[in-house]
Amino acid sequence: MNPIKTTRNGAIFEVTLDRPKANAIDLQTSREMGKVFAEFRDDPALRVAILTGGGEKFFCPGWDLKAAAQGDAVDDDYGLGGFGGLQELRGMNKPVIAAVNGIACGGGLELALSADIILAADHATFALPEIRSGTVADAASIKLPKRIPYHIAMELLITGRWFDVHEAHRWGLVNEIVPAADLMTRARAMAELIASGPPLVYAAIKEIVRDAEDAKFQDAMNRITGRQLASVDALYASEDQQEGARAFAEKRDPVWKGR
Structure with a gap:
């Protein structure tokens, strides 16, 4: 079963990370995501992408620790575009909307940060808990202090604490809070607006x-x-x-x- 589902609707490209139970990303999934986002980047008929997670509970919790325990190395080849296929993808000059439909933590939050616009369901929660497993949220350590106030970013990185969607919105980490049932409708409306532009x-x-x-x-x-x-x-x-x-x-x- 392919963990990445894609849908084309005119110039809009929807990408759904659907890997039960939690949409965690292992090496194979990351490599597949890289191919998918490269397809979007290179197709002149596609103008804007929406990235979301399958189900209602998880957007993405990041790295699949169970796969890591079975042999997936954290420093292995994540494929084109690096972890999640997006955050290091060269030449990505098209807008990407993240529709965060639930928990976004660790690499999942880093993946959302790779988008240009973040819409979040009203029950979404966030964290960078890598500190608790003795590792570093590397991409977030680079990006987060540039996106929100420095001292808040450092607190989140150093403590690994959870924060809700309202706090994320207060710090400017997400653009809009949307009722969960309306999240994809809002994301598609924004995508249509962008697709109509130059x-x-x-x-x-x-x-x-x-x-x-x-x-x-x-x-x-x-x-x-x-x-x-x-x-x-x-x-x-x-x-x-x-x-x-x-x-x-x-x-x-x-x-x-x-x-």
Whole structure:
């Protein structure tokens, strides 16, 4: 049984991690997720992805400790894109929405952090409990202090304590809290809105954000204005760039072609 279910709905690509009982990720599952997200990245017909978990209790608890006990090494080859197939996937210039439908802890929370937008069910809970098993939440140690206040991030990393969706929203970790029954409806509505927009602009935004993360402002601006970023160069030379200007002048909705 394939633990990864995918659905195409026009330009929207839904990815469901469905590996009972808890949607934990072992090496095989991680490698499969990498292939799935690479498929999304490389298909020009797809513009936005939704990642969620199967069932109502777990989004993802992260690394499968039972598989680890049976021989899966924590430092083994997770496949294309690293753990969960998303957080280290090169050239991922399309928007990804995480629809967190339940518990997101450890690597599962790190997976959600790899998305661009996080919607969470009203019963979702979060934690980085790696400290309790004598290891480090490596990706979260890099990302979390950049996403929420430093001292809060450090507390969560050092204590491994659980926190609910309302606290996550208060710190800006999730965009919206949604009743569980409405989570996928809301995620699909947001995906449809994004899919109707200019894909080349989204690609430029994502590459600029990545490139500028640790750069000085002027250095980042020089790379943009110098058209040193592939996605920005493609945007400025595109039909869509001209179409946007024409549509504005003609007071009509633009028709985006992604070229």
